[in-house]
Amino acid sequence: MPITVEFAPKKEEILKKGDEECKELAEKLREAGKVYIDSDFPPNVTSIGVLKNYDTGEFQVPKSDEPWLQPKEFIKPHYLREDCVDEWKVWDNPQPFHVKQGDLGDCGLIAALMAVAQKKGLIEQIIPKRGYTMDCGIVQVRLLVNGEWKVIKTDFHIPQVDGWEIFSKMTKRQCWVAFIEKAFAKVKGSYGQLDSLCPTEAFKCLTGHPSKRNCINSKTNSDALWEDLIKHNSSGSFLAAATPRIEEGSEEKKKYEEVDLDTNHAYAILGFKEHKGHRLLRLGHGNWNRFKGKWSHLHAYDNEFLKDLCSLDREISNERIFWMEIEDFRRLFLCYFVCGHREWFTAVRFKEIVRRKKGDDMQCKIRSGKEDELCECLSFCTNYWHPVPPKSRSIVGVVASDEDEPITVSVDVQYSINYLYFKWINRLAAWIVRDEILNFTPLESEN
Incomplete structure (x- = not known):
């Protein structure tokens, strides 16, 4: 039987070609005194798509077509202090706690980004810092799409309402999260298509390495679960986890509300430690709620790590990262995801x-x-x-x-x-x- 085998170009060749194309486009834009507008994913309501209203559960098309803004045009939050933040940047010492979810149900992508941000070099590979991004508005994001590496080219305009980001937030005026989210939206066809994106898909697109979903239930042994998680973490894998979908108003739902843990939500797993004989997981979340259970009062990082952070980063890290005991993790979470990333x-x-x-x-x-x-x-x-x-x-x-x-x-x-x-x-x-x-x-x- 005749068969057809197609070999994909090497990753390095694809990325080099994409960078050269962006440089050529930038030269033309500079000569014309213009910034890039992506005609394939235009900065208007058509690229936003159909969004889910989480209060009603209904899907709706945005009625207004607010102009999208360049990063420099967004309102500067009052909490930014001059000792930490100056002008907008693609990234500057990216950290997991810089990832913040907006009004979009893409927690799977947000959790994956928090996990991947532990490897700064990988963020730099995914979204390289280029001069043409700053002055010409050309953004390139490298993703694995349908089994092949692609350079996703977009402009730097971001959806907004009243000068604030609609979707992922630009913490400390760093745009890498918003730009990567926009690249995913372009691949999918619109921002609305990112709703319920699974961490396994996000991990694969970001790293090129496949992921596996592992179930957690009442029969799961806490000791075995802890050993598995430690093993994956030690091997360099990225980890995330998800809570179950639970009926509103039920007794089970109240258990999650009491500790401010969202249901049907993805979290990043960012570390492990033993504290006073208890085995703890460091979890990251990209929304507004922060877990209030046992051990959640502990600082997100140890003093050795915190001393190198500015005061704002120390504050943000404690808002978006918390500790949870392995027994509570086994009881409250539905599954965890392992991305078998290996740098070599x-x-x-x-x-x-x-x-x-x-x-x-x-x-x-x-x-x-x-x-x-x-x-x-x-x-x-x-x-x-x-x-x-x-x-x-x-x-x-x-x-x-x-x-x-x-x-x-x-x-x-x-x-x-x-x-x-x-x-x-x-x-x-x-x-x-x-x-x-x-x-x-x-x-x-x-x-």
């Missing part, structure tokens, strides 16, 4: 198109020569990506298209300097050594 990995990305057979939704399987080590990754479906044990240094996955279209199978193999052998038993085989594919052989179907 390199990715080879390719796609194969195969024809769908009637009545068989799952035709493509992956098998490894070391099935005992990779058994977890082989139990995947079309909706979730499953990380492989760290020893194998690899990640695989599959995505299927709509029923009437050919199946698009995406296999991500991420590896270190050690070689891996993967055999796609129905279709193809590949030897992968470092950054080269030495041999790529389509296999005949066994059916």
Whole structure:
């Protein structure tokens, strides 16, 4: 059976090309004395889309078409002090507590951004600081979209009402959160499409690494849960968690309201420590509520970290980050998400198109020569990506298209300097050594 295999360009090539295109556009804008306006995602009500009213639960189209503003045109909050903040910036020493959610139900993206912000170098890769952003209004955000790295180019105009941001906030006049949120909105088609965005999708787009959702229930053992979370954190993975959806007015809902913990909401997991014999998680939230349960009175960070922060950052960190005991976390949360980010990995990305057979939704399987080590990754479906044990240094996955279209199978193999052998038993085989594919052989179907 003939097959089509498409290899994606290397990430470095894509990013370099995108940067060069932005520089060329900036030169033209400077000569004309203009700033960039993105015609594909214009700064008007059409790009906002349909929004959910969380008071009524109804979806509605914004009636007014307020002009979007440049970062310098927004009202400067009264709490900004000259010793901390001057003019607007793309980013300046970005921190998880700089992430603030607006009037949009994209807590999954907000939680992922808080987690990713622990790696400042990664934020700098996702949204590079460029001169043409400041004077020409060209913003580039690097995201993994449909299995390929893309440079999402937008202008620097942000939705507003009365001079204040509608959606994510520009804490300390840093715009990186608002710009990344806008890039996601462009990919999805509008801001309204970001409602209920899952952390797994956000993590994958931001890092290129797939994520896994792990359920928590009454049978979950606190000791085992703590060990798993510590293991993932120690390996460099990013973590987030979500609370369950609970009926308004119920007794269960009151338990969350008593401690100011939002239901149906995503939180970032930002650290762990043992305090007076108790095991605590450091959680970050991007909304207005702050957990008021046991241990929430503790400072977000230790004195060694806080001494390097300005007074405003110390204040903000304690507003948006809190500690929770592992037993309360197990009791109050529905699930947690693990993004298997590894800084030293390199990715080879390719796609194969195969024809769908009637009545068989799952035709493509992956098998490894070391099935005992990779058994977890082989139990995947079309909706979730499953990380492989760290020893194998690899990640695989599959995505299927709509029923009437050919199946698009995406296999991500991420590896270190050690070689891996993967055999796609129905279709193809590949030897992968470092950054080269030495041999790529389509296999005949066994059916």
